[in-house]
Amino acid sequence: MGWLDRVDDQVDALRHARALQEASRSAEACVVLDRVLRGTVDPYTRADALVQRLSALINLGRTAEFTRAIEEANAAVRDLAEPYLHGHLNALAALAAHHQGALDRCVTHLVKAARALGAVDDPDEHTAWGWHDLAMAYSYLSFHGHALGAIERARQLGLAAGIPEETFAAPGIRLRNAVALDHNGDSDGCLRVLRDVAGDLNRFLRAGRGGSIRPSSLAAYGYSAARRAALGDRVDAGTDADPSRLLAHGGDSARAHDMRKLGQICLAVAEGRPIEAVTRLDSVRVSTETLGAAEPARLRSIALARAGDHAGAHRADRHAFRLAAQRSDRLRDVYIDGIAARIGHEEMRREAARYEGEALTDPLTGLPNRRRLERYIAAVVAAGERVVIGVCDLDGFKAVNTRHGHHSGDLVLQRIAGVINRVMRRGDFVARYGGDEFVVVLPGAGMAEAAEVARRIEAAVATEDWESLVPGTPVGVSIGFAQVGTGDSLVSAFETADREMLLAKTRLRAS
Secondary structure (H helix, E strand, C coil): CCHHHHCCCCHHHHHHHHHHHHCCCHHHHHHHHHHHHHHCCCHHHHHHHHHHHHHHHHHHCCHHHHHHHHHHHHHHHCCCCCHHHHHHHHHHHHHHHHHCCCHHHHHHHHHHHHHHHHCCCCCCHHHHHHHHHHHHHHHHCCCHHHHHHHHHHHHHHHHHCCCCHHHHCCHHHHHHHHHHHHHCCCHHHHHHHHHHHHHHHHHHHHCCCHHHCCHHHHHHHHHHHHHHHHCCCCCCCCCCCCHHHHHCCCCCCHHHHHHHHHHHHHHHHHCCCHHHHHHHHHHCCCCHHHHCCCHHHHHHHHHHHHHCCHHHHHHHHHHHHHHHHHHHHHHHHHHHCCHHHHCCCHHHHHHHHHHHHHHHECCCCCCECHHHHHHHHHHHHHCCCCEEEEEEEEECHHHHHHHHCHHHHHHHHHHHHHHHHHHCCCCCEEEEEECCEEEEEEECCCHHHHHHHHHHHHHHHHHCCHHHHCCCCCCEEEEEEEEECCCCCHHHHHHHHHHHHHHHHHHHHHC
């Protein structure tokens, strides 16, 4: 039995309001829901209508109304023993808190939403939408792994309820993941994700299912295509996958409006009009929450580089990085303030601890940090698996910091992280150990495989265009490997790999 099967009053109106929101007609949904609220005394009908109304206000970007809408919905839901309602309300409250800049409150609602939705005994299509909105909140907060897990839960529940696969394909979630990679220096990783998004759209179109894709999703597909074009990829024009056509969709979604404005700037760059793109950026106003505060600065960098103003492009890139780094700092502060300690129940504190995984990630490069690396190696060795550890140290990095400053050094570290990740084998582990030192772990490998991985890393770093990023300061990498087997000392292996890396550095200087 689904959620609305247990509601007795004005069920058809509630279903109609849902359908309007799925079609990105949230303003019309608000009219229907207000009419329901004026005409019902049923507590379940009232609660569902208020939760839906909060969703519509978020879609419309009516930020000033969020607080009151949450209070009214919370008052209606509080005493109802229905996990779905509590879960969906908290997922929406997390989205609202994020748009209001209240990150600690946002994380609290995320924890409560996941707990409540996971407790639904008979999940249905409405529960699927709850997981969808929770995935969106994760995505906006840059918890991309959690977002992908939640949207997969929504997809599975949706398929079981007869909802088409494309409804929960979530291009917007993967789009935010992609641009976050680009903001942190990994343009190749960004393109890989955007190409995957395009592959999904083309698959749906070939199957004749384009008509069932939500308008807001079409806008996200459009921006993904436009963003790829701005980075130099060829995109389909004059077809159903044409970014200009896709960007025209989105209904009354505030986020779709933002993507339309930025998408037009991307297309101006792709079509050889970079100065027009820069001029548009000077006047465009979009929410920093749609694609991150760094996105306009990153687009400015791409446009200036295409116009030949490499110094200006470099300054814009540094600004984009600072904005992205500020985001990471704010998230870290949420944990330092002890968000988990403010959640009353011990079970919820344990749930909140899941988010501490973000503290195991290096905020600059997005790679696992030293703490997570040590945990990973200890677990692999304890399981009796043979591994090879590689220490990678940058050559020329001190000169980068000296000549161009630490912000440029940060950009180099981000680029190196992306380069190393790109050439690793499936199942390999890459971490930033500290400073300009990275560590790779090759499970089940021997020294022959390690030598091939080293060759690929060195070749990829050597062919990277460092001149456009830090002119006059070439960047290279020296690598040393050591094997760790059952009973071997981890400390000794690290020391061996470090010595081999220093020998490689010495040979490079002598050559």
